[in-house]
Amino acid sequence: MRNVTDECLQIVIGDGHPMFIDGIRALLHTIDTLSIVAEVATGSAAYRSILDYSPHIAILDSAMPGMRGLAILEQLRTDAEGTAVIILSDCEETTYVHRVLATGVRGYVLKRSTGSSIIEAVHAVSRGGLYLDPAVAAQIIPTGVFGVSGTMGRKPAGRTLTDREREVLRLIALGFTNKEVAGRLGITTKSIETYKTRATDKLDIHSRAKIVQYAMIQGWLESPLP
Structure with a gap:
């Protein structure tokens, strides 16, 4: 948007x-x-x-x-x-x-x-x-796929994401396409795909719904857009 x-x-x-x-x-x-x-x-x-x-x-x-x-x-x-x-x-x-x-x-x-x-x-x-x-968020976040059960606490990443990987994943969680993310960050779509793959492999999350869950738990969706 x-x-x-x-x-x-x-x-x-x-x-x-x-x-x-x-x-x-x-x-x-x-x-x-x-x-x-x-x-x-x-x-x-x-x-x-x-x-x-x-x-x-x-x-x-x-x-x-x-x-x-x-x-x-x-x-x-x-x-x-x-x-x-x-x-x-x-x-x-x-x-x-x-x-x-x-x-x-x-x-x-x-x-x-x-x-x-x-x-x-x-x-x-x-x-x-x-x-x-x-009412929906209360169900989705505690029952996510990150071992978060009955808590709204943030889960530390298994392997640390770089700043660029984190920003790419955050924008994807916010609903932007790879092309839109590339335009916002001033890099190529191929680079976005590379950063996304690295990040999702580190976190072992491979669907957009799980990326959204993870972003919500980390509090990424509260910060302003670049």
Whole structure:
């Protein structure tokens, strides 16, 4: 997602239930720096609107008609790299959340949460961060694959990462593609692939969902983007 400073945040909302659309609109209208550019009710309409408007953020219901499982999210990761997606969902199942995060989604909010969670997600994502609903984060981090059970403590890396390896892995965890990371750091895509491979081999983590978990445990997602 592109950096946002003083410009107005453009947002697409997608939900199959008109009442939810109304509620989200009312919430977002409380923030002067936001502009809703499209409201849609299906996954295909969301995809078209995001490509047409290139919004900063898209807030999408994972269960709305036409989402085709995670297919729309996979397409957006490739075709709309500048748009950060926040998912609204009723599902708290860890496996499903991992699969959603692996598509490059930058926010995951439970529909049963208060409206403030959506606002917090928008603010976090607009600053280049990643937002997980607290109820979801509490399940994901303690049950990660790093031997972290029942604790939010940070796990030391088995082999120390270099500063460059750490920064590459952090940006990947934040949802950036290898090409975007290369552009931000001013190095080649091939170099990014090399740093990523070295880092994941050292940590023995080989999926994006596990990279995100590790980054959250280390606190990497709280620092500003380069």
